[in-house]
Amino acid sequence: MTDFTKFDRRQVLKFGAAGAATLGAAPLIFSKNAWAETFRNDPGSKKSVTLGFNVPQTGAYADEGADELRAYKLAVKHLNGEGDGGMLNTFTPSTLKGNGILGKKVEFTTGDTQTKSDAARASAKRMIEKDGALMITGGSSSGVAVAVQGLCQESGIIFMAGLTHSNDTTGKDKRRYGFRHFFNAYMSGAALGPVLKKEYGTERRAYHLTADYTWGWTQEESMRKFTEEMGWETVAAVKTPVGAGDFSQYITPVLNSGADVLILNHYGKDMINSLTQAVQFGLRDKQVNGKNFEIVVPLFSRLMAQGAGDNIKGILGSTNWNWSLQDEGSKAFVKSFGAEYGNPPSMAAHTCYVQTLLYANACEQAGTFYPPEVIKSLEGFKFDGMGNGPTEYRAEDHQCFKDVLVVRGKQEPSSQFDLLEVVEVTPRAQVEYDAKIFGGELGPYKV
């Protein structure tokens, strides 16, 4: 039995100091791991962290999904300090060091969205619950983005959206755990409006063909807002089923409608088919109201433009990014991607690569993987060197604001990739709007 009466002054001081140190350090120890028990898929003491890349690997957008996946793999490589570093060399302010995220090696798991909301949610759920993904990213459709974003909010997992252009993603369906780097339909309208006015004048009559789902509706709404504000009249706005294939029955009414502009609020295969068929019906050779008939495609993608062949020549549209940009960030990314895969990245690849780096940097800045802190780090984050000039992740709706490109199908391409020419780089200030106009609630930080 210990005889406490035999402690001398020196021993008491020793134990006292040790006790005080322990008690003093205890709050720090507990606060360091305070988030560990409260968030899903905490990597804890593991040496790696897993990211979930949810892209269309089958279905109509499989090629775009493959390009997204290539970009993600390149981002992982650069984050882990392999390769030439790509945009890690141009991204400012950055705390990324090329040693993974917070010293942990980056690994990944993949899922197939099939460009279907239910399949995308199922694959995201699998990556979260079985593969331990700490962040989900990717996708090529707004329907998918909205669905996966909702799941991620419920699961307490951050979602860095891929290609999604509907206003709803960061509007009425925005979520605290969802972030979009890609531009949106409103920004397309705001960028295209002045160019259309300059090229085609203010007295025009527009006919809209619109894909009948969330993206199409918001794209039409935005194009109508900006074209009507500058004096154009909307003759008709017709909804078309997604994947209609043959659009002839929707195009023929345009012929004698009195419209002199056809706005195709279609993306992907629908855009390729409707544009090809509209050209075959002679719309581009027509003269109406004493003017040349024009076709406008508000959202252009180089990958998709390939499918339309010569029909895209001279057609105006907008895009989030193009490989031909000459800023340092774009050049660094195109160089890395080109060296790795032998072809330039698509705009979908660009946004996916940037999203991965932004998430990693936010974790580094927050000093933790704890989602509420990472979210706070992303909200209002201002950065540059990622390809679209100075950019800000707006805190109110998690929408990135940056310059937007207005492009035109090139008449004389110099190569198989040289399909779009940049007509104008629309400054960010011109495409900004009040976050309140689209409604929606971000929701809580803690779930």
Place this chain on the structure above:
Amino acid sequence: MDAILIQILNGVDKGAAYALIALGLTLVFGTLGIVNFAHGALFMLGAFCSVTFNKLLTLSVKVKDEGVTLFEAFKEEPYLKIWFGDTGLAIIDYSVPLSILMAIPVMILVGYVMERGLIQHFYKRAHADQILVTFGLAIVLQEIVKATFGANPIPQPPPEIVAGSANVGLWLGLGESVVYPWWRLIYLVFSGAVIFAVFAFLQFTTYGMVVRAGMRDRETVGLLGINIEKRFTIVFALAAVVAGVAGVMYTPILPPDFHMGMDFLVLSFVVVVVGGMGSLGGAVAAGFLLGIVQSFASMNEVKEIFPGIDQIIIYLVAVAILLVRPRGLLGRTGVMED
């Protein structure tokens, strides 16, 4: 009046495509008793015969784009142009119609291999088994095409001379407001010719007479010492050719992708059922009927009264016809009723 005329043209054109696919589908069902869910894939394979033929014609020298240093960018200069100048370019321009020459033997071979290698083993199995195996085959075929050509549609322009629109209104004395793409008119004539050829083959040749007899009563024809199985194999190959050439000629209208067969398959089955299972005339009639009905339902004036009607009208008409005529428009008693 102009709008109605244009929608009739649209409907007939659309119906021609439905009828062509449904014709092969119902021919196979009528002869072999097989419900072939891979028939849409044959349409798609035909379309990709056209893509392959175009790629062969446009084999090129790659001229590097010196302005791009970050990856391999080049412009292509086809050998045919280098060797034969304008004549070479003219041959490339006509690649879609010329590719029929390639599609016919390829589709005969595909049809023959498909029937002998797989389908024949399912003749005596339940229709559900046939549907499963042919559907599986269709998925395999489309994944092979996707892996080879990618998922994006591939543009196949028509010959330059018929790339624009014809002034149909002037022909009919209605003014210049009714125009219609030349290639769609060509497709219409082509469909009519193929349908006529299939009917003539079955109606006016001895071979066709035996096939028709076999469709009616396979056992009796067999008892007469005729190898009806062999003839039916050739009928399957014929159906594959019909679907294939339909796919080839459709490529300028719809840039082909791996999924185009599935897009048409469901509608073609509706056409076959509405026309009457196994009835060739019924398939053609139902194809045109449903094509025209779908076009009219897509008119803005109709959609204003019945929003979304264009997406369901085919199925509504199918239900209505099957309620009045359960065997379809020209269906025979006893087919698919056991």
